[in-house]
Amino acid sequence: MSIVIDSVSKHFGDFTALDDVSLDVRDGSLTALLGPSGGGKSTLLRVIAGLETPDSGSVSIAGEDATEKPPQRRNVGFVFQHYAAFKHMTVAKNVAFGLTIRKRPGWRMLARTARSEVEEIEARVDELLKLVHLDGFAHRYPSQLSGGQRQRMALARALAVQPRVLLLDEPFGALDATVRKELRAWLRRLHDEVHVTTVFVTHDQEEAMEVAEQIVVLNNGKIEQVGSPQELYEQPANEFVMGFVGPISELSGRSIRPHDVDILLEPHDGAQEAMIDRVLHLGFEVRVELTLGDGEKTWVQTTKGQADELELTEGEIVWLRPNGARVPA
Amino acid sequence: MRSKYLLRFLALGYLALLLGIPVALVFWNAFQDGIGAAWAAVTTPEAQHAFYLTFVMVIVAVPLNTIFGVLAALAIVRQRFRGRALLNALVDLPFAVSPVVVGLALLLVYGRRDGWLGQWFADQGVQIIFSTPGMILATMFVSLPFVVRETIPVLREIGTEQEQAAATLGAGPFQTFFRVTLPAIRWGVAYGVVLTTARALGEFGAVSVVSGKLSGQTETATLYVENRFQRFDETGAYAAAVVLALLALVTLLAMNVIKPKEAQA
Numbered sequence: 001m002s003i004v005i006d007s008v009s010k011h012f013g014d015f016t017a018l019d020d021v022s023l024d025v026r027d028g029s030l031t032a033l034l035g036p037s038g039g040g041k042s043t044l045l046r047v048i049a050g051l052e053t054p055d056s057g058s059v060s061i062a063g064e065d066a067t068e069k070p071p072q073r074r075n076v077g078f079v080f081q082h083y084a085a086f087k088h089m090t091v092a093k094n095v096a097f098g099l100t101i102r103k104r105p106g107w108r109m110l111a112r113t114a115r116s117e118v119e120e121i122e123a124r125v126d127e128l129l130k131l132v133h134l135d136g137f138a139h140r141y142p143s144q145l146s147g148g149q150r151q152r153m154a155l156a157r158a159l160a161v162q163p164r165v166l167l168l169d170e171p172f173g174a175l176d177a178t179v180r181k182e183l184r185a186w187l188r189r190l191h192d193e194v195h196v197t198t199v200f201v202t203h204d205q206e207e208a209m210e211v212a213e214q215i216v217v218l219n220n221g222k223i224e225q226v227g228s229p230q231e232l233y234e235q236p237a238n239e240f241v242m243g244f245v246g247p248i249s250e251l252s253g254r255s256i257r258p259h260d261v262d263i264l265l266e267p268h269d270g271a272q273e274a275m276i277d278r279v280l281h282l283g284f285e286v287r288v289e290l291t292l293g294d295g296e297k298t299w300v301q302t303t304k305g306q307a308d309e310l311e312l313t314e315g316e317i318v319w320l321r322p323n324g325a326r327v328p329a
Numbered sequence: 330m331r332s333k334y335l336l337r338f339l340a341l342g343y344l345a346l347l348l349g350i351p352v353a354l355v356f357w358n359a360f361q362d363g364i365g366a367a368w369a370a371v372t373t374p375e376a377q378h379a380f381y382l383t384f385v386m387v388i389v390a391v392p393l394n395t396i397f398g399v400l401a402a403l404a405i406v407r408q409r410f411r412g413r414a415l416l417n418a419l420v421d422l423p424f425a426v427s428p429v430v431v432g433l434a435l436l437l438v439y440g441r442r443d444g445w446l447g448q449w450f451a452d453q454g455v456q457i458i459f460s461t462p463g464m465i466l467a468t469m470f471v472s473l474p475f476v477v478r479e480t481i482p483v484l485r486e487i488g489t490e491q492e493q494a495a496a497t498l499g500a501g502p503f504q505t506f507f508r509v510t511l512p513a514i515r516w517g518v519a520y521g522v523v524l525t526t527a528r529a530l531g532e533f534g535a536v537s538v539v540s541g542k543l544s545g546q547t548e549t550a551t552l553y554v555e556n557r558f559q560r561f562d563e564t565g566a567y568a569a570a571v572v573l574a575l576l577a578l579v580t581l582l583a584m585n586v587i588k589p590k591e592a593q594a
Contacts (some may be wrong), residue, residue, distance in 0.1 A: 071496040078497035084490035098498035
Protein backbone atom coordinates (compact mmCIF):
# COMPACT_ATOMS: atom_id res chain seq x y z
CA MET A 1 0.00 0.00 0.00
CA SER A 2 1.22 3.49 -0.70
CA ILE A 3 2.36 5.91 1.97
CA VAL A 4 1.88 9.67 1.61
CA ILE A 5 3.67 12.00 4.01
CA ASP A 6 2.50 15.59 3.80
CA SER A 7 4.53 18.46 5.34
CA VAL A 8 5.44 16.61 8.52
CA SER A 9 7.46 18.46 11.17
CA LYS A 10 8.71 17.08 14.47
CA HIS A 11 10.72 18.77 17.22
CA PHE A 12 12.31 17.29 20.33
CA GLY A 13 12.80 20.32 22.56
CA ASP A 14 15.03 22.67 20.58
CA PHE A 15 16.08 19.98 18.15
CA THR A 16 14.34 19.85 14.78
CA ALA A 17 14.13 16.20 13.75
CA LEU A 18 11.84 16.72 10.75
CA ASP A 19 11.34 20.04 9.01
CA ASP A 20 8.31 20.15 6.70
CA VAL A 21 8.94 16.77 5.05
CA SER A 22 6.73 15.52 2.21
CA LEU A 23 7.22 12.15 0.54
CA ASP A 24 5.31 9.63 -1.55
CA VAL A 25 6.13 5.95 -1.26
CA ARG A 26 4.74 3.89 -4.10
CA ASP A 27 2.68 0.74 -3.46
CA GLY A 28 4.91 -2.33 -3.43
CA SER A 29 8.18 -0.41 -3.61
CA LEU A 30 11.35 -0.92 -1.60
CA THR A 31 12.56 2.43 -0.30
CA ALA A 32 15.62 3.38 1.76
CA LEU A 33 15.77 6.40 4.05
CA LEU A 34 19.44 7.29 3.91
CA GLY A 35 21.33 9.92 5.84
CA PRO A 36 23.73 10.69 8.67
CA SER A 37 22.67 10.01 12.27
CA GLY A 38 20.46 12.78 13.61
CA GLY A 39 19.27 13.48 10.06
CA GLY A 40 15.68 12.57 10.86
CA LYS A 41 15.35 9.25 9.04
CA SER A 42 14.44 7.15 12.10
CA THR A 43 12.01 9.80 13.28
CA LEU A 44 10.28 9.76 9.89
CA LEU A 45 9.96 5.96 10.03
CA ARG A 46 8.56 6.13 13.57
CA VAL A 47 6.07 8.80 12.50
CA ILE A 48 4.83 6.46 9.76
CA ALA A 49 4.44 3.68 12.34
CA GLY A 50 2.69 5.94 14.83
CA LEU A 51 5.44 5.53 17.43
CA GLU A 52 6.00 9.30 17.25
CA THR A 53 3.31 11.93 16.77
CA PRO A 54 4.24 14.70 14.33
CA ASP A 55 3.91 18.32 15.54
CA SER A 56 2.27 19.18 12.23
CA GLY A 57 1.50 17.54 8.89
CA SER A 58 -0.23 14.28 8.06
CA VAL A 59 0.51 10.65 7.22
CA SER A 60 -1.77 8.49 5.15
CA ILE A 61 -1.38 4.80 4.52
CA ALA A 62 -3.24 3.17 1.63
CA GLY A 63 -5.12 6.38 0.96
CA GLU A 64 -6.44 6.57 4.51
CA ASP A 65 -5.43 9.32 6.96
CA ALA A 66 -3.50 7.62 9.76
CA THR A 67 -2.13 10.71 11.55
CA GLU A 68 -4.39 10.33 14.59
CA LYS A 69 -4.30 6.53 14.75
CA PRO A 70 -2.30 4.77 17.47
CA PRO A 71 0.31 2.27 16.22
CA GLN A 72 -1.84 -0.77 17.05
CA ARG A 73 -4.48 0.37 14.57
CA ARG A 74 -2.17 1.18 11.64
CA ASN A 75 -1.43 -2.38 10.60
CA VAL A 76 2.26 -1.77 9.96
CA GLY A 77 5.09 -4.21 10.52
CA PHE A 78 8.02 -2.67 12.40
CA VAL A 79 11.48 -4.16 12.81
CA PHE A 80 13.83 -2.62 15.37
CA GLN A 81 17.60 -2.35 15.20
CA HIS A 82 17.97 -4.31 18.43
CA TYR A 83 15.27 -6.87 17.51
CA ALA A 84 12.88 -6.04 20.41
CA ALA A 85 12.34 -9.79 20.83
CA PHE A 86 9.88 -10.85 23.54
CA LYS A 87 12.47 -12.59 25.70
CA HIS A 88 9.99 -14.59 27.77
CA MET A 89 8.40 -16.20 24.71
CA THR A 90 9.64 -18.92 22.37
CA VAL A 91 10.36 -18.08 18.74
CA ALA A 92 6.98 -19.54 17.73
CA LYS A 93 5.14 -17.48 20.37
CA ASN A 94 6.99 -14.35 19.27
CA VAL A 95 5.95 -14.86 15.66
CA ALA A 96 2.40 -15.76 16.69
CA PHE A 97 2.03 -12.67 18.91
CA GLY A 98 0.19 -10.44 16.44
CA LEU A 99 -2.06 -13.28 15.33
CA THR A 100 -2.95 -14.25 18.90
CA ILE A 101 -3.73 -10.63 19.77
CA ARG A 102 -6.12 -10.45 16.84
CA LYS A 103 -7.85 -13.69 17.74
CA ARG A 104 -8.19 -12.66 21.35
CA PRO A 105 -8.81 -8.94 21.70
CA GLY A 106 -8.72 -7.31 25.16
CA TRP A 107 -12.02 -8.42 26.61
CA ARG A 108 -11.42 -12.03 25.56
CA MET A 109 -7.86 -12.08 26.83
CA LEU A 110 -8.48 -14.75 29.46
CA ALA A 111 -10.71 -16.85 27.25
CA ARG A 112 -9.36 -19.98 25.62
CA THR A 113 -8.60 -19.80 21.95
CA ALA A 114 -10.62 -22.29 19.92
CA ARG A 115 -8.72 -25.33 18.67
CA SER A 116 -9.31 -24.48 15.02
CA GLU A 117 -7.86 -21.02 15.63
CA VAL A 118 -4.83 -22.46 17.42
CA GLU A 119 -4.19 -24.77 14.46
CA GLU A 120 -4.62 -21.94 12.01
CA ILE A 121 -2.06 -19.84 13.91
CA GLU A 122 0.36 -22.75 14.18
CA ALA A 123 0.18 -23.38 10.44
CA ARG A 124 0.84 -19.71 9.69
CA VAL A 125 3.78 -19.61 12.12
CA ASP A 126 5.31 -22.70 10.47
CA GLU A 127 4.97 -21.10 7.08
CA LEU A 128 6.62 -17.86 8.26
CA LEU A 129 9.46 -19.67 10.01
CA LYS A 130 10.18 -21.47 6.73
CA LEU A 131 10.14 -18.15 4.90
CA VAL A 132 12.83 -16.74 7.22
CA HIS A 133 14.75 -20.05 7.36
CA LEU A 134 14.09 -20.60 11.05
CA ASP A 135 12.13 -23.85 10.81
CA GLY A 136 13.41 -26.07 13.59
CA PHE A 137 13.94 -23.12 15.94
CA ALA A 138 10.27 -22.75 16.92
CA HIS A 139 10.74 -23.86 20.52
CA ARG A 140 13.92 -21.96 21.28
CA TYR A 141 14.04 -18.74 23.22
CA PRO A 142 15.45 -15.55 21.66
CA SER A 143 18.47 -15.74 23.98
CA GLN A 144 19.43 -19.00 22.24
CA LEU A 145 19.58 -17.39 18.79
CA SER A 146 22.34 -15.43 17.05
CA GLY A 147 21.81 -11.78 16.15
CA GLY A 148 20.98 -12.57 12.54
CA GLN A 149 18.49 -15.27 13.56
CA ARG A 150 16.83 -12.92 16.05
CA GLN A 151 16.41 -10.30 13.36
CA ARG A 152 14.89 -12.86 10.98
CA MET A 153 12.51 -13.86 13.77
CA ALA A 154 11.57 -10.20 14.26
CA LEU A 155 10.88 -9.98 10.52
CA ALA A 156 8.67 -13.06 10.58
CA ARG A 157 6.82 -11.58 13.56
CA ALA A 158 6.24 -8.33 11.69
CA LEU A 159 5.13 -10.15 8.53
CA ALA A 160 2.79 -12.50 10.39
CA VAL A 161 -0.02 -9.96 10.61
CA GLN A 162 0.17 -9.25 6.85
CA PRO A 163 0.97 -5.57 7.39
CA ARG A 164 0.09 -2.97 4.81
CA VAL A 165 3.63 -1.63 5.02
CA LEU A 166 6.84 -3.05 6.44
CA LEU A 167 9.12 -0.59 8.26
CA LEU A 168 12.68 -1.48 9.28
CA ASP A 169 14.80 0.77 11.49
CA GLU A 170 18.50 0.11 10.80
CA PRO A 171 17.62 -3.58 10.63
CA PHE A 172 21.17 -4.82 10.08
CA GLY A 173 22.97 -2.16 12.11
CA ALA A 174 23.72 -4.41 15.08
CA LEU A 175 25.02 -7.33 13.01
CA ASP A 176 28.56 -8.11 11.90
CA ALA A 177 29.64 -7.40 8.33
CA THR A 178 29.23 -10.90 6.85
CA VAL A 179 25.77 -11.50 8.29
CA ARG A 180 24.74 -8.01 7.26
CA LYS A 181 25.71 -8.67 3.63
CA GLU A 182 23.80 -11.97 3.65
CA LEU A 183 20.67 -10.43 5.13
CA ARG A 184 20.69 -7.55 2.63
CA ALA A 185 20.53 -9.90 -0.32
CA TRP A 186 17.95 -11.97 1.52
CA LEU A 187 15.72 -8.94 2.27
CA ARG A 188 15.84 -8.04 -1.42
CA ARG A 189 14.73 -11.56 -2.41
CA LEU A 190 12.08 -11.57 0.31
CA HIS A 191 10.62 -8.34 -1.05
CA ASP A 192 10.43 -9.91 -4.51
CA GLU A 193 8.46 -12.79 -2.96
CA VAL A 194 6.19 -10.91 -0.57
CA HIS A 195 5.73 -7.59 -2.42
CA VAL A 196 4.84 -5.62 0.68
CA THR A 197 5.61 -1.87 0.54
CA THR A 198 8.87 -1.66 2.47
CA VAL A 199 10.72 1.31 3.93
CA PHE A 200 14.03 0.83 5.72
CA VAL A 201 16.38 3.22 7.46
CA THR A 202 20.12 3.03 6.98
CA HIS A 203 23.15 5.27 7.31
CA ASP A 204 25.14 3.01 4.98
CA GLN A 205 24.97 4.25 1.37
CA GLU A 206 26.23 0.93 0.02
CA GLU A 207 23.38 -0.86 1.80
CA ALA A 208 20.82 1.61 0.46
CA MET A 209 22.15 1.28 -3.09
CA GLU A 210 22.31 -2.49 -2.97
CA VAL A 211 18.84 -3.10 -1.54
CA ALA A 212 16.54 -0.21 -2.44
CA GLU A 213 14.70 0.71 -5.62
CA GLN A 214 14.19 4.25 -4.38
CA ILE A 215 16.45 6.19 -2.01
CA VAL A 216 15.41 9.19 0.06
CA VAL A 217 18.38 11.20 1.34
CA LEU A 218 17.61 12.99 4.61
CA ASN A 219 19.85 15.54 6.29
CA ASN A 220 19.10 18.02 9.08
CA GLY A 221 15.43 17.04 9.04
CA LYS A 222 14.99 17.82 5.34
CA ILE A 223 14.81 15.66 2.25
CA GLU A 224 17.82 16.43 0.05
CA GLN A 225 16.87 14.20 -2.86
CA VAL A 226 14.64 11.30 -3.86
CA GLY A 227 15.66 9.01 -6.68
CA SER A 228 16.87 5.63 -7.85
CA PRO A 229 20.37 4.60 -6.76
CA GLN A 230 21.65 5.41 -10.25
CA GLU A 231 20.04 8.86 -10.34
CA LEU A 232 21.47 9.73 -6.97
CA TYR A 233 24.95 8.68 -7.97
CA GLU A 234 24.98 10.19 -11.44
CA GLN A 235 22.79 13.26 -10.93
CA PRO A 236 23.17 14.26 -7.29
CA ALA A 237 21.01 17.29 -6.49
CA ASN A 238 23.71 18.95 -4.42
CA GLU A 239 27.13 18.61 -2.83
CA PHE A 240 25.73 16.86 0.23
CA VAL A 241 24.08 14.07 -1.76
CA MET A 242 27.10 13.74 -3.98
CA GLY A 243 29.37 13.32 -0.97
CA PHE A 244 27.01 10.98 0.82
CA VAL A 245 26.32 8.47 -1.93
CA GLY A 246 29.85 8.08 -3.28
CA PRO A 247 33.49 9.17 -3.14
CA ILE A 248 34.37 12.71 -4.17
CA SER A 249 37.53 14.45 -5.25
CA GLU A 250 38.22 18.10 -6.07
CA LEU A 251 39.45 19.54 -9.35
CA SER A 252 39.53 23.27 -10.19
CA GLY A 253 37.58 23.98 -7.01
CA ARG A 254 34.73 21.71 -8.10
CA SER A 255 33.62 18.38 -6.67
CA ILE A 256 33.91 15.47 -9.02
CA ARG A 257 33.81 11.68 -8.78
CA PRO A 258 37.44 10.52 -8.64
CA HIS A 259 36.80 8.07 -11.49
CA ASP A 260 35.49 10.89 -13.72
CA VAL A 261 39.02 12.29 -14.18
CA ASP A 262 41.32 11.26 -17.03
CA ILE A 263 45.06 11.15 -16.45
CA LEU A 264 47.00 12.39 -19.49
CA LEU A 265 50.73 12.17 -20.06
CA GLU A 266 50.83 15.28 -22.33
CA PRO A 267 49.50 18.83 -21.68
CA HIS A 268 46.01 19.36 -23.10
CA ASP A 269 43.29 22.04 -23.36
CA GLY A 270 41.39 22.27 -20.08
CA ALA A 271 43.78 19.90 -18.34
CA GLN A 272 45.64 20.78 -15.16
CA GLU A 273 49.23 19.95 -14.37
CA ALA A 274 49.78 17.77 -11.30
CA MET A 275 52.52 15.72 -9.66
CA ILE A 276 51.90 12.15 -8.53
CA ASP A 277 52.52 11.74 -4.77
CA ARG A 278 51.53 8.13 -4.36
CA VAL A 279 50.09 5.26 -6.38
CA LEU A 280 48.04 2.82 -4.26
CA HIS A 281 47.24 -0.58 -5.75
CA LEU A 282 44.00 -1.86 -4.20
CA GLY A 283 43.48 -4.83 -6.49
CA PHE A 284 41.35 -3.89 -9.48
CA GLU A 285 41.14 -0.30 -8.28
CA VAL A 286 44.20 1.94 -8.32
CA ARG A 287 44.13 5.16 -6.33
CA VAL A 288 46.45 7.96 -7.42
CA GLU A 289 47.16 10.83 -5.01
CA LEU A 290 48.41 14.05 -6.59
CA THR A 291 49.38 17.66 -5.88
CA LEU A 292 48.05 20.25 -8.34
CA GLY A 293 50.05 23.21 -9.63
CA ASP A 294 48.46 25.53 -7.05
CA GLY A 295 49.54 23.22 -4.21
CA GLU A 296 46.06 21.66 -3.71
CA LYS A 297 45.89 17.94 -3.01
CA THR A 298 43.51 15.70 -4.97
CA TRP A 299 43.04 12.06 -5.88
CA VAL A 300 41.93 10.06 -8.88
CA GLN A 301 40.51 6.56 -9.11
CA THR A 302 41.56 4.44 -12.05
CA THR A 303 41.83 0.78 -12.98
CA LYS A 304 44.80 -1.48 -12.74
CA GLY A 305 44.82 -1.86 -16.54
CA GLN A 306 44.97 1.89 -17.15
CA ALA A 307 47.56 2.51 -14.46
CA ASP A 308 49.81 -0.17 -15.97
CA GLU A 309 49.34 1.20 -19.48
CA LEU A 310 50.27 4.75 -18.39
CA GLU A 311 53.13 3.38 -16.26
CA LEU A 312 52.30 5.86 -13.47
CA THR A 313 55.16 6.39 -11.04
CA GLU A 314 55.51 8.54 -7.98
CA GLY A 315 57.05 11.99 -8.65
CA GLU A 316 55.92 11.99 -12.30
CA ILE A 317 54.17 15.08 -13.81
CA VAL A 318 50.79 14.38 -15.46
CA TRP A 319 47.74 16.36 -16.66
CA LEU A 320 44.22 15.90 -15.22
CA ARG A 321 41.00 16.51 -17.16
CA PRO A 322 37.33 15.95 -16.19
CA ASN A 323 36.01 13.28 -18.56
CA GLY A 324 32.67 14.91 -19.24
CA ALA A 325 30.67 13.66 -16.29
CA ARG A 326 27.90 15.83 -14.91
CA VAL A 327 28.60 17.75 -11.75
CA PRO A 328 26.03 19.34 -9.49
CA ALA A 329 25.06 22.85 -10.45
CA MET B 330 45.04 -16.59 48.82
CA ARG B 331 45.00 -15.87 52.53
CA SER B 332 43.10 -12.62 52.06
CA LYS B 333 40.42 -14.57 50.19
CA TYR B 334 39.80 -16.82 53.20
CA LEU B 335 39.96 -13.88 55.56
CA LEU B 336 37.21 -12.18 53.58
CA ARG B 337 34.98 -15.24 53.76
CA PHE B 338 35.70 -15.70 57.43
CA LEU B 339 34.80 -12.09 58.15
CA ALA B 340 31.57 -12.19 56.15
CA LEU B 341 30.42 -15.51 57.58
CA GLY B 342 31.54 -14.68 61.11
CA TYR B 343 29.71 -11.39 61.01
CA LEU B 344 26.51 -13.11 59.86
CA ALA B 345 26.88 -15.88 62.44
CA LEU B 346 27.29 -13.46 65.33
CA LEU B 347 24.53 -11.15 64.22
CA LEU B 348 22.02 -13.59 62.80
CA GLY B 349 22.90 -17.27 62.99
CA ILE B 350 23.62 -17.67 66.71
CA PRO B 351 20.68 -15.57 68.01
CA VAL B 352 18.19 -17.30 65.70
CA ALA B 353 19.59 -20.70 66.65
CA LEU B 354 19.16 -19.80 70.33
CA VAL B 355 15.53 -18.83 69.71
CA PHE B 356 14.92 -22.30 68.27
CA TRP B 357 16.81 -23.89 71.15
CA ASN B 358 14.76 -22.05 73.77
CA ALA B 359 11.47 -22.76 72.05
CA PHE B 360 12.01 -26.49 72.27
CA GLN B 361 13.59 -26.47 75.74
CA ASP B 362 10.54 -28.10 77.30
CA GLY B 363 10.05 -30.45 74.37
CA ILE B 364 8.18 -30.30 71.12
CA GLY B 365 4.85 -30.96 72.82
CA ALA B 366 5.12 -27.89 75.02
CA ALA B 367 6.10 -25.71 72.06
CA TRP B 368 3.17 -27.05 70.03
CA ALA B 369 0.76 -26.43 72.89
CA ALA B 370 2.10 -22.88 73.24
CA VAL B 371 1.40 -21.92 69.62
CA THR B 372 -2.04 -23.53 69.49
CA THR B 373 -3.68 -21.65 72.35
CA PRO B 374 -6.69 -19.57 71.23
CA GLU B 375 -4.73 -16.34 71.75
CA ALA B 376 -1.81 -17.60 69.67
CA GLN B 377 -4.10 -18.84 66.91
CA HIS B 378 -5.90 -15.53 66.79
CA ALA B 379 -2.59 -13.67 66.67
CA PHE B 380 -1.43 -15.72 63.68
CA TYR B 381 -4.80 -15.26 62.03
CA LEU B 382 -4.48 -11.49 62.44
CA THR B 383 -0.98 -11.50 60.99
CA PHE B 384 -2.34 -13.50 58.07
CA VAL B 385 -5.02 -10.83 57.53
CA MET B 386 -2.34 -8.11 57.52
CA VAL B 387 -0.35 -9.98 54.86
CA ILE B 388 -3.34 -10.91 52.69
CA VAL B 389 -4.53 -7.30 52.51
CA ALA B 390 -1.29 -5.32 52.55
CA VAL B 391 0.69 -7.43 50.05
CA PRO B 392 -1.75 -7.40 47.09
CA LEU B 393 -2.57 -3.72 47.55
CA ASN B 394 1.07 -2.72 47.80
CA THR B 395 1.91 -4.92 44.81
CA ILE B 396 -0.67 -3.23 42.60
CA PHE B 397 0.30 0.21 43.85
CA GLY B 398 4.00 -0.65 43.56
CA VAL B 399 3.83 -1.73 39.91
CA LEU B 400 1.71 1.29 38.94
CA ALA B 401 3.99 3.70 40.81
CA ALA B 402 7.08 2.14 39.18
CA LEU B 403 5.47 2.49 35.74
CA ALA B 404 4.66 6.15 36.44
CA ILE B 405 8.16 6.89 37.73
CA VAL B 406 10.03 5.11 34.90
CA ARG B 407 7.78 5.60 31.88
CA GLN B 408 6.22 9.01 32.37
CA ARG B 409 7.40 12.57 32.64
CA PHE B 410 5.22 14.67 34.91
CA ARG B 411 5.51 17.32 37.56
CA GLY B 412 6.00 15.72 40.95
CA ARG B 413 7.63 12.59 39.55
CA ALA B 414 10.77 13.20 41.62
CA LEU B 415 8.58 13.88 44.65
CA LEU B 416 6.73 10.58 44.18
CA ASN B 417 10.03 8.79 43.82
CA ALA B 418 11.30 10.32 47.07
CA LEU B 419 8.06 9.81 49.01
CA VAL B 420 8.05 6.09 48.22
CA ASP B 421 11.21 5.77 50.33
CA LEU B 422 9.67 7.56 53.31
CA PRO B 423 8.69 4.35 55.13
CA PHE B 424 12.37 3.28 54.99
CA ALA B 425 13.46 6.52 56.59
CA VAL B 426 10.76 7.07 59.20
CA SER B 427 10.77 4.99 62.36
CA PRO B 428 7.71 2.69 62.59
CA VAL B 429 6.84 4.19 65.96
CA VAL B 430 6.53 7.60 64.32
CA VAL B 431 4.32 6.02 61.64
CA GLY B 432 2.06 4.65 64.36
CA LEU B 433 1.83 8.01 66.10
CA ALA B 434 1.09 9.74 62.80
CA LEU B 435 -1.78 7.33 62.18
CA LEU B 436 -3.11 8.12 65.66
CA LEU B 437 -3.06 11.81 64.78
CA VAL B 438 -5.05 11.22 61.61
CA TYR B 439 -7.49 8.51 62.64
CA GLY B 440 -7.57 8.79 66.43
CA ARG B 441 -11.13 8.61 67.73
CA ARG B 442 -11.17 11.68 69.90
CA ASP B 443 -8.75 14.19 68.43
CA GLY B 444 -7.74 12.56 65.16
CA TRP B 445 -8.06 14.60 61.99
CA LEU B 446 -10.41 12.12 60.27
CA GLY B 447 -11.13 9.96 63.33
CA GLN B 448 -14.33 11.72 64.35
CA TRP B 449 -15.79 11.40 60.87
CA PHE B 450 -15.02 7.68 60.70
CA ALA B 451 -16.42 7.23 64.22
CA ASP B 452 -19.66 8.88 63.12
CA GLN B 453 -19.88 6.35 60.30
CA GLY B 454 -19.46 3.61 62.85
CA VAL B 455 -15.98 2.66 61.66
CA GLN B 456 -13.26 2.29 64.23
CA ILE B 457 -9.78 2.53 62.77
CA ILE B 458 -7.42 2.97 65.69
CA PHE B 459 -7.22 0.09 68.20
CA SER B 460 -8.81 -2.05 65.52
CA THR B 461 -7.88 -4.13 62.45
CA PRO B 462 -8.16 -1.30 59.84
CA GLY B 463 -5.58 0.81 61.65
CA MET B 464 -3.21 -2.12 61.95
CA ILE B 465 -3.61 -2.88 58.24
CA LEU B 466 -2.87 0.77 57.44
CA ALA B 467 0.27 0.64 59.57
CA THR B 468 1.41 -2.58 57.90
CA MET B 469 0.74 -1.20 54.42
CA PHE B 470 2.68 1.94 55.22
CA VAL B 471 5.83 0.21 56.42
CA SER B 472 5.82 -2.37 53.60
CA LEU B 473 5.05 0.11 50.82
CA PRO B 474 8.48 0.68 49.18
CA PHE B 475 9.59 -2.88 48.37
CA VAL B 476 7.65 -3.63 45.19
CA VAL B 477 8.32 -0.14 43.81
CA ARG B 478 12.05 -0.36 44.53
CA GLU B 479 12.45 -3.87 43.08
CA THR B 480 10.36 -3.11 39.98
CA ILE B 481 11.95 0.19 38.92
CA PRO B 482 15.37 -1.23 37.92
CA VAL B 483 13.94 -4.14 35.87
CA LEU B 484 11.49 -1.79 34.18
CA ARG B 485 14.40 0.49 33.22
CA GLU B 486 16.42 -2.47 32.01
CA ILE B 487 13.80 -3.91 29.64
CA GLY B 488 13.36 -0.53 27.95
CA THR B 489 10.40 0.39 25.78
CA GLU B 490 11.19 -1.37 22.50
CA GLN B 491 9.34 -4.59 23.34
CA GLU B 492 6.28 -2.54 24.24
CA GLN B 493 6.53 -0.57 21.01
CA ALA B 494 6.88 -3.80 19.05
CA ALA B 495 3.74 -5.13 20.74
CA ALA B 496 1.88 -1.94 19.80
CA THR B 497 2.85 -2.19 16.13
CA LEU B 498 1.66 -5.82 16.20
CA GLY B 499 -1.80 -4.67 17.24
CA ALA B 500 -1.71 -4.89 21.04
CA GLY B 501 -3.54 -2.19 23.01
CA PRO B 502 -2.15 -0.77 26.27
CA PHE B 503 -3.72 -3.47 28.48
CA GLN B 504 -2.68 -6.34 26.27
CA THR B 505 0.83 -4.91 26.05
CA PHE B 506 1.02 -4.64 29.83
CA PHE B 507 -0.26 -8.13 30.61
CA ARG B 508 1.43 -9.97 27.75
CA VAL B 509 4.75 -8.16 27.42
CA THR B 510 5.60 -5.78 30.27
CA LEU B 511 4.41 -7.84 33.25
CA PRO B 512 6.06 -11.11 32.14
CA ALA B 513 9.29 -9.20 31.50
CA ILE B 514 9.38 -7.65 34.99
CA ARG B 515 7.89 -10.59 36.88
CA TRP B 516 11.03 -11.52 38.81
CA GLY B 517 11.50 -8.00 40.06
CA VAL B 518 7.87 -7.86 41.15
CA ALA B 519 8.08 -11.33 42.72
CA TYR B 520 11.12 -10.35 44.75
CA GLY B 521 9.33 -7.20 45.85
CA VAL B 522 6.34 -9.31 46.92
CA VAL B 523 8.60 -11.59 48.96
CA LEU B 524 10.17 -8.66 50.76
CA THR B 525 6.77 -7.03 51.31
CA THR B 526 5.43 -10.27 52.76
CA ALA B 527 8.42 -10.69 55.07
CA ARG B 528 8.07 -7.11 56.27
CA ALA B 529 4.31 -7.40 56.80
CA LEU B 530 4.82 -10.62 58.78
CA GLY B 531 7.41 -9.08 61.02
CA GLU B 532 6.11 -5.53 61.55
CA PHE B 533 6.03 -4.61 65.22
CA GLY B 534 6.49 -0.92 66.05
CA ALA B 535 3.82 0.84 63.98
CA VAL B 536 1.25 -1.89 64.54
CA SER B 537 2.02 -1.87 68.26
CA VAL B 538 1.16 1.84 68.58
CA VAL B 539 -2.20 1.64 66.80
CA SER B 540 -3.32 -1.78 68.04
CA GLY B 541 -4.09 -1.13 71.69
CA LYS B 542 -2.69 -4.64 72.28
CA LEU B 543 -5.93 -6.31 73.28
CA SER B 544 -4.99 -9.96 73.65
CA GLY B 545 -7.09 -12.16 71.43
CA GLN B 546 -8.48 -9.12 69.59
CA THR B 547 -5.86 -6.73 68.25
CA GLU B 548 -2.74 -8.76 68.82
CA THR B 549 -0.68 -9.86 65.81
CA ALA B 550 1.94 -12.58 66.05
CA THR B 551 4.78 -10.17 66.80
CA LEU B 552 2.74 -8.45 69.51
CA TYR B 553 1.85 -11.86 70.91
CA VAL B 554 5.52 -12.75 71.17
CA GLU B 555 6.18 -9.58 73.16
CA ASN B 556 3.14 -10.16 75.37
CA ARG B 557 4.21 -13.71 76.23
CA PHE B 558 7.75 -12.61 76.89
CA GLN B 559 6.65 -9.86 79.27
CA ARG B 560 4.59 -12.38 81.17
CA PHE B 561 7.61 -14.65 81.62
CA ASP B 562 6.09 -17.32 79.34
CA GLU B 563 9.38 -18.02 77.59
CA THR B 564 8.27 -21.15 75.79
CA GLY B 565 5.21 -19.33 74.43
CA ALA B 566 7.29 -16.38 73.24
CA TYR B 567 10.04 -18.42 71.63
CA ALA B 568 7.70 -20.95 70.05
CA ALA B 569 5.68 -18.17 68.38
CA ALA B 570 8.93 -16.51 67.31
CA VAL B 571 10.01 -19.78 65.69
CA VAL B 572 6.77 -19.93 63.71
CA LEU B 573 7.32 -16.35 62.52
CA ALA B 574 10.90 -17.13 61.53
CA LEU B 575 9.79 -20.25 59.66
CA LEU B 576 7.11 -18.33 57.79
CA ALA B 577 9.67 -15.74 56.70
CA LEU B 578 12.06 -18.51 55.70
CA VAL B 579 9.40 -20.27 53.62
CA THR B 580 8.63 -16.98 51.84
CA LEU B 581 12.28 -16.48 50.92
CA LEU B 582 12.70 -20.12 49.87
CA ALA B 583 9.56 -20.01 47.71
CA MET B 584 11.26 -17.24 45.77
CA ASN B 585 14.41 -19.27 45.24
CA VAL B 586 12.48 -22.37 44.24
CA ILE B 587 10.53 -20.64 41.48
CA LYS B 588 13.28 -18.39 40.23
CA PRO B 589 15.82 -20.83 38.65
CA LYS B 590 13.37 -21.60 35.83
CA GLU B 591 14.29 -18.24 34.40
CA ALA B 592 17.90 -19.29 33.97
CA GLN B 593 16.95 -22.24 31.77
CA ALA B 594 14.89 -20.04 29.46
